[in-house]
Amino acid sequence: MKLFRHFDLNLLRVFVTLMQERHVTRAALKLHLSQPAISHALKRLREGLDDPLFVRIEQGMQPTPRAEALLPTVVQALALLEQGLAPPASFAPATSARHFTLATTDYFEEVMYPLFLSRLLGQAPGLSFSIELITPDALDEGLKSRQVDMVVGLDSRVELPTGVVSTPWLDEEWVCLAAADNVQVGASLTLGDFAALAHVELADISGLGLGPIDGCLRAHGLSRRVISRNLNYIAAARVVALTGAIMTLPRHMAERFIALLPVRLVEAPPELGALTLTLIQHELYAREPATAWLFDELRAFAISQTASGWPDSCP
Structure with missing residues (x-):
């Protein structure tokens, strides 16, 4: 053990080559x-081996x-080191x-997930997904233990536990919904x-605290x-x-309800600002090939939807 602590492992490559x-x-x-x-x-x-x-x-x-x-021991040791230090296999x-587990919001599940999944299965037919609610446990222990692979669509202003990596993913505009016959509410507020x-x-069943x-x-x-x-x-x-009453929600979610219900869009106060949604991973697994691939696919999908004006969104 004392020898190993001071032994330069690069010498083993020289030894094997000299043997060859x-x-x-x-x-x-x-x-x-x-x-x-x-x-x-x-x-x-x-000197090190006294021979x-x-x-x-x-x-x-x-x-x-x-x-x-x-020689056999050194060759085997170098092979094991090379194998162990090699980069992980690509996904x-x-x-x-x-199977991926995503903790996400109603917004992602309703507005983006169906189309995203259908496109993803076109290139990866064997994949499967579970959708879970975003909770403090999902953000912390869920990501740390890999029970949750990624948290999708959380507001960037939410305070996060240590050890997670948050990346801006998508900007959305706040709008309000009012009843179509609500004469007390104009076109903007x-x-x-x-x-x-x-x-x-929406009820704060996530336990993440005061909303934006x-x-x-x-x-x-x-x-x-x-009132509700x-x-x-x-x-x-x-x-x-x-x-x-009115409700406030992301624009592309609100647009879903115009064709379904007697409601109309109302411009929200500009003070509410924009809604920046994020992709959140644990830093331990952010470079894991499958997770990195999913991250890239989610980012590419959001970019494509934004660039095309969301023409492919499900009605």
Whole structure:
């Protein structure tokens, strides 16, 4: 053990090459080193192993019994090191049966996931997915233990645990929905008018705390009255269609409901800003080939949808 702590593993490559070539000059040429460098390495090997290892003969160098005995072990050790230090095999989506678990929002699941999955299965038919709710546990222990591969679509303003990597993924615009016959709400809203109206919102079953809308109102000394907290967007939109309340949601989600329900779009107060959605991974696994491939596919999909004006979104 004491020897190993001070032993230069690069010397083992010199040893194996000398065993193959049985000649210092030929070993130097093969390793692209100078002859003095090989001679110095051999001196260090002899001192470290307390054995001459090679003796000069007329045809070159003859290995000692100790050198002969060492060769299989050294060759095997170098092969194991090379195998262990090699980069991981690339991900082959066309033949993979990998199962991915995504923790995500209603927005991604409704607006993007069906089309994304259909396109993905075109090049990777053996893949499968599970969709889970974004929770504090999913963001922390779920990502750390690989029970969750990626968190998709979380607001960039949410505070994250240590050890995770958040990447901006997609920018969305906040809009409001109002009933088609709601004459109390115009085509756009000031922040004061917005705060004065009754609201429908999604219940915070994620446990991630104050959302961006209430945070904005609080920063301006305002608050709102929420008359209904619903578990999903469609139920909330139905409440809006039958009451004088409004709801605030990403534009492309809101557009889904125009053709389904008697509701209309209303421009949200500019103070609400934009909604930046993210892709979140644990830094331990961000370079794992399958996860890296999925990350790239999600980014490419978002870019393609943005560039094309979302023409391929499911109705």
